[in-house]
Structure formats: structure tokens, C-alpha cells
Amino acid sequence: MSFTLSEIASALGFTYFGDGNLRLAGLAEPANAGPSDLALAMDEKYSGAVRETSARAAVLWPGADWETLGLEGAIIATRAAGVMPGLTQMMDQGPDIAPGIHPSAVIDPTATIGAGAAIGPFVVIGPDVHIGENARIGAHVSIARGVVIGVNCLLHAGVRIATDTQIGHNFICQMNTSIGGDGFSFKITDNKSSVEALRENVGAAGQSETSVSGSSQWARVHSLGNVVIDDDVEIGTNTSIDRGTIRATRIGRGTKIDNQVQIGHNCEIGEDCLICGSSALAGSVKMGDRVVLGGQTGVSDNLFIGDDVIAGGRTSIFSNVPAGRAIWGTPAVRMETQMAINKEMRRLPRLAQRIRNLQNTDPDLGK
């Protein structure tokens, strides 16, 4: 796949300078670019690298002088934000799943698959599955009974979609992710579990001993609900999304979920959220729209997180968070409070020593 400089400029809505017929087949940083690459240099700090690049054309920062930099053609990125999505989409050759349905795939005769499907080797599609047009499904994917998926889905190798999952259009799911596993829900049937007893007692004087010892038997709560995923959702590799107990686990339109993430049963995630890598949501979390959770964030069960919340990396959310709050830390507090805490934490040993000194200086001061 290759494009001329003028085609690229036109697709991005920019004007080009110099030779619009330069044919470009890839994107690269100026230092690594070859003669058929479009070098990406949207910051003046790359000016030295551009001078030495083998590329003949580049995307440059506003105000750059492409001729002085020794290029044959250039695009000036007057609005930088859309450049990377637009350019990388143009140049993406896709995941290379051969057109048509591989003869080794096992597809139930009651399943319906829209026109234009590319389905790889050893794919398993169960009864009563409906998949929309232009599906691309990699090797070893399994899709269980009753699953519905909209148009333009892209399922990479090893994805598992369990029974009755409902998914909207334009769904992208990376390798080895599991959607629709049973919820982690176990009950003690004959008496209180040690966790329940602790929740009632903790805070009372001296209550850090667990109260139940002796036999316990965890009775399984079966997961009868499913997973419902709206349009334009993307999920990373090796992620887990559990089905609900008696209702659906829900992922809202436009939400993106990274690798190694855990979403518990009954969670309801809003629209246009970003959930970064290795985050974990326990069961029944209700989260609003446009929430951003930094990497390795954790959320306890049954919490409410409002719209537009942003959590810094490795935040531990143990209580509800109102809409529009930026939070950080363990347990989560307002972001600027955590920044102040971090500063004082580093000084804590000296602070404590100072207190001991104060007491030594003036022995009448309280102990």
C-alpha cells in the first residue's frame, strides 16, 4: 500500500508543499526513515534529525521551512491532534486474515454470517450466532451459542466469546481475551462467612482478628446474565470480562479497554471510557462516561464512579467518586492532595525524628 504526498495531505485535510507526486509507503521517525517513508517530525526538536533523514518527505511542525531542511515535499501539521490517527489508519495493512472462510472452521449451520467475512483456521462458531458484514476473525477464535456481533468486527487469534454475549458494530478485540466468563461469586450457605463477619465488626476495638474458623464451604452463585457491549468498543490482549449474575455486564459505546484488565460481573461501564492496562474492577461497579483509569487502577465492588473522573496510575478506589473528580493514590484522594502526600511521605522519617527531638528538647511536652 502506498500513497502520494498529495493524497495523504488531502486525506488529512492539509495542504502539501513541494512534490505532491512523491510516493510514500510507510511512516517512520526521521532517524529511522527510508526514502519511501513519510518522516513524522511534528515538533521542532526533530529539526536536526530531519536534516539528516533519508526520507524525502515529512510531516512538520507549524513554521518549519521544509526546503531549508532539505526535503522534497512536506505537510505542515497545523492541527497536530488528528495526524496520527489519520495517517496510521491510511497506512495500516490490517491483520492479514485471508478473505473467505477457511475450510477448517467449524460453523454451526444455524449461525448466520454477513457478506465479506474473513474467517481464519480452526475458528469455532456455535449455534444461533449472528455476525454482521465484513467480519475479520483470526485463527482459533471461539464464539459460543447465541452470540450476536455487529458489522466490521475484528477478532484477533484466540479470542473467546461465551454464550449469549451481545456486541455492537466496529468491535475490535485483541488476542487471547475472554469475554463472558462466569462471575466470581461464592456464598457461605449455613452461616456468615469470615468476610461478612469482619465487615460488621471491623472498627470495633481491637477487631483485626477474623472471627470464623473451622469448616467453610463456598457455594457457587451461577452466572445467568450475559455481557452486552455497545458500538465502537476495543479490548486489548489477555483481558477478562465476566458475565452478570442475573443481569448483563455492560460496556458502553466507544469505551476502550487495554491489556490484562479484569472487569467483574455486573459491572456497568459508560461511554467513551479508557481503562488502561492491568486495571481491575471488582463486581457490580457502576461507572459513568468518559472516565479514564490509569494503569493498574483497582476498584472495589459495588462502587459508583461518576462521569469524567480521571484516576492516576495505580489508584485504589475503595469508595464512590463524584463526577468530574481527578483522583490518585491508595486509597484514592483528590489528585493534588495525593501530590502533597507524596511530597511529605518522602520526608516522613525526618518529620518523625523532628517530633522526637521536640520532645527531647522540652520534656514537659505531651507524650
Next chain:
Amino acid sequence: MSFTLSEIASALGFTYFGDGNLRLAGLAEPANAGPSDLALAMDEKYSGAVRETSARAAVLWPGADWETLGLEGAIIATRAAGVMPGLTQMMDQGPDIAPGIHPSAVIDPTATIGAGAAIGPFVVIGPDVHIGENARIGAHVSIARGVVIGVNCLLHAGVRIATDTQIGHNFICQMNTSIGGDGFSFKITDNKSSVEALRENVGAAGQSETSVSGSSQWARVHSLGNVVIDDDVEIGTNTSIDRGTIRATRIGRGTKIDNQVQIGHNCEIGEDCLICGSSALAGSVKMGDRVVLGGQTGVSDNLFIGDDVIAGGRTSIFSNVPAGRAIWGTPAVRMETQMAINKEMRRLPRLAQRIRNLQNTDPDLGK
């Protein structure tokens, strides 16, 4: 699958009220329930929703007046604990693995599989494997040489069970989980590793510089041990359980392990434990019975955790924990200590400022 109200009441050991012949095919929250659902409303807070539900029957809280609520039949949940396990088990239609062995499965002729097996497409079962009666094995599962599994196992799509793993009865394993990976164990053969040197030196004055730099070569310790899993164990999706080095990694009877969990080589987990999502145990941890680890808990290598320990969410266990202790925090302390620490942490910036003010007020006080 459907049951009458009287059948359900009888299975749960409750009496029913009203029309025992009402036929019920599902469970739902009152607000979402349809005419053929049994609405679940075991708390009085649902009374409004029950009044407006489309369901004709419900499970209600003790003291509820089913007739005034407009129902045709009801069960009063005088003992609530067992209701969800019992009801969801009755209504669970299972994972929809077709009976019999799919012709695409590759099963070694030396493997033996008990009566009643349902084995999906593209399953691989190696030499000398023994699987008990009523096995249900989803698509794309692989079971390596010498694995033994008891009766009633349920292995979901993409589960990997490596060589010589021994598993008891009633095992449930969710999608894409890996059992029996090699332990993460590497040694420096010619001199001390930087980690070993640091362990000896840290704590000495100024010792936060690492002492070894220059070439290092990690020599692999191969994992000759296996994984041994007792009866009634359940493991979530995309979880990792490593094999032992020269003995077994062991999971005790009745223990339940959630999604995205890491269990290192040589760990020995007791009975009836709950290990919640995204927790990680390093190698050679010995853990007692009925231990509950909250989500994202971490345990360092070679530690001992006693019976009935409960760790709050995201606890970091860096030292041994005696039996019966409730712990929380990083590093783990008694749960009520951590609750007090959390409270003071939030005030730490103000506390530190107060100290600085104290010193300003009385410049003779010690620095």
C-alpha cells in the same frame, strides 16, 4: 428450562405462597423481570420495584406481604444465604458444549475418558491422560501428557493444562487459563546476582545503590514438578498457575481463584480459600485454609500465611502473617491499623505544616 414455583420452593427448602403452578424460566431484578421470570427482591428496599414489576412471582424479604405487592405467588426467603447459589444453579443451562466427542478433537489412543463426556471442536488430549465421567471440555482446550482429572470437570474454551497436572473432582476452569507453566526461576551461576547482593547489603548505611554491574547471565532452573489440584476447585479466566521445581504446586480442596491471578511455582494453597482477581503470589508461598485475599493482593516469595487470614483489596504482603489476622495496606498491617493510617495520611500535609509552624513559633525547639 423452567420450574413451577412449588418446585423451586421445595428445592430451596422454603414454603411458597399463592399459585404454586406458576411456571418460571428465569431470574431477574424486579425492574427487569418479565412475566415468566422469578423476581429477586430479598430486601425491603425493592418494595417499590416489586409493585411495578411485570413478574408474577418473586422471592421476598421476611415479613413481606406478597398479596399487597400485587404478586400471584411468592417465596419468603427466611434464610437468605442459600437462595442465590440454589436458584442460580437450578436455572443454569450450562455452557452449551454438545454431547459426545467432536470429530475434530485429537485424542491420543492411550488416553482414557469416562462416560458422558462432551468434548468440543479442536480439543487436544495427549498420551496417558485420564479424565473422569461427565467431563465437559470446550473448544480449543489442550491437555498434555499424563494429566489426570476427576469426575464432572468443566473446562471452558482455550484452557491449557500442561504435562502431569493432577486434578480432583468437580473442577471448573474458565477460558484461556494456563495451568502448569514453567516457574520463573533463574540463577546467576558464576557470582552473586545483583538481587542477592542487595539483599545482603540493604539497610547498611546508604545502601540503595545496586552493587553488580557488567555482564550477567541468567541460567534457567527447569521446572520438574507439577501442579496438584484437589476436589471442588474453580479457577477464573486468563489465570496462571505455575508448576513446581522439584515438588508440586498445590491448590487445596474447595479453593476458588478468580481471573488474572498469578500463582508462582511451589506455592501450597490450603482449602476453601478465595483468591480475588488480579492477585499475585510469588514462588513458594505457603498459605493455610479459608484465607481470603482481596483483589490485586500481592504476596512475596517464600512467605507463610496462616489459616483464616483476610487481606483487604490491594494488600501487599511482604512478611509472614499469623493465623486469624485481618490485614490491609502496603506493607500489610492489621486492618484497623491501616484504617487509622489512611485517615492520618490524608491529613499528613497539614500535620507536616503544623510541625513547621511549631518550630517557627518556638525557634529553640529541636531541628
Next chain:
Amino acid sequence: MSFTLSEIASALGFTYFGDGNLRLAGLAEPANAGPSDLALAMDEKYSGAVRETSARAAVLWPGADWETLGLEGAIIATRAAGVMPGLTQMMDQGPDIAPGIHPSAVIDPTATIGAGAAIGPFVVIGPDVHIGENARIGAHVSIARGVVIGVNCLLHAGVRIATDTQIGHNFICQMNTSIGGDGFSFKITDNKSSVEALRENVGAAGQSETSVSGSSQWARVHSLGNVVIDDDVEIGTNTSIDRGTIRATRIGRGTKIDNQVQIGHNCEIGEDCLICGSSALAGSVKMGDRVVLGGQTGVSDNLFIGDDVIAGGRTSIFSNVPAGRAIWGTPAVRMETQMAINKEMRRLPRLAQRIRNLQNTDPDLGK
């Protein structure tokens, strides 16, 4: 597989004592060892267990008297470091992948595979793949178009290697790991995202409210780069390594990565690093050689970590780390600083109370 005591001693470079013809088929701890096992007792604390072992031969600590201990033969481990790698390698029977290419494997005619390959059932190998000699590839592995792998690779069941990944010699990858997933990179094209706005504003007075609410649309940055892995790398189970955006994600020679790890797009990891279980690196992290990250460590995006850095378990790295530094904590500080902080943290509630008492004792002291 079995060896005589003299063969084992010779392979390890030690001398043996007693009956060099004893034939040994396994390794075990003294308490579990049978008559055909070599008992491992490289520390005097095992002397009691050795006296009672059923093993006839053992590897003993320097100074041990094998005859008094009741053995028929022994090796004295004068240099202990290399014993476990050497012995376990000798005794390892490997992952039991049958020689040859299983007839069910789907291998593109343009792929080339070196001599000596063992390739399991349902393996998929795409166009233009090149795999070196002596490859061992377990069931259900998929290797996409253009992947190159060196000699002696060992890929366990369910491994996914995406398009254009380049891998050196002696690569070991455990079950269900995903290499080459798309990076988690999304941009707001029409205005600043709430995260970008927050980064600019946080620290200003009272800035913990997020500034953007209303519609947001995450535009996907496609991942055109690949993953490049050097020689002698090992990766655990259910781990994720994302491809780069317009350059490669790189893993250096000799680096070992554990289970459940997340490596973001564009990361460049040096040589001989150890990345322990459940750690997560966000995008574009540049890490030196011989770095050791303890379990559940997190690294924010775009950071630099120097050579020989050691991070304790669950360290949170939010800023650059100079070479040779031992760090710990959240946020990461020098390891001995964190040890002091941990000590004072536990005393923090009492410390705070003391301050309040000081103020009560002397009401003139500043508030």
C-alpha cells in the same frame, strides 16, 4: 531419562563420593525422595531429613559427611549457584511435543521451517514465516504473516505471535501469551482530551476537577510497528507484549519476563532484565540492561530506567530512575528511604496523636 551419579557429577563439574553407578531418574527434597531420586540437600538444615530419606544419593552442603548420613553416594556442592540450573536441565524431559509436524497443522506454503521441528495439532503458521531449526511448537499456537524466529524455539500451547514479529534464537514462550497486539493509543482529534487538560492544569490551586465534559471520541492510532525480540529471551504465561506505533517494541538479549506481565507499545527493554509477575509497563518506556522489576511493579509511560536498577515488589515508578539505583514504594524512592517510611507509616497514627497532644500541652504553639 536417568543418569548415574558419576555422570551427574561430571556434568556439573563436581567429584562424587561412594557408588558412582547409582542410577538416578529424578530430583526431590529429602523428605519426598524415593530410591531412584537424587535428594537435594545443599544446606545443613536438611541433615535430619537426609538421615530419614529413602534416597540413596544426595547433593550435600560443603562439609557434610555422606557416610554418617546413611547414603550410598553423594555429591558435595562446593559451588551451589550452578547446581539447580544444571541438574534440572539434565532431568527435564521437555514439554512432550511429538516429533514431526502434526497433520492437522495449517502451514502456508510460503513458510519455511528448519529441520528437526516438532509441531503440534492445530498450529497455524502464516505466509512468509521463517522458523529456525529444532523448533518445538505446542498445540493451538498461531504465528502470523512475516514472523521470523531463530533456532531452538519452544512455544507452548496457545501462544499468539502477530504479524511481522522478529524473534532471535532459543526463544521460550509459555502458554496463552500474546505477542504483537495493537498498542493502546487513542487521541481526541477535535480538542484536548480531559487527560491532556489535566496534565497542564494540575498543581494549580484547587485543580482536581477535570475540565472537559461533554462528548468525546477516541480516534484510534493504528500500530504499524512490530515487536523485535533478541536471543535467549523467555516469556511466561498469559503475558501481553504490544507492537510499536511506527517503530518496534524491543526486548533485549537474555531478558526474562514472567506471567501476567503487560509491556506497552514502543517499549525498549535492555538485556538480561528480569520482569517479575503481574508487572505492567505503559507505552514507550526505555529500560537499560540487568534491570530487575519485582512482582506487580508498574512503570508510567515515556520513562527512562537506567542499567542495573532493582525495584522491590509492587514499586510504582512515576519518574525516571538513574542507573544502579535500588528503589521501592509508591511512588518509588530509594529502597532504604522506603524502608524508613514503612517504619514510620506504622507509627503515623501515634505520631499524629502526639502532635495534637503537644498543641494541647502548650496552646501557644502554632496551629
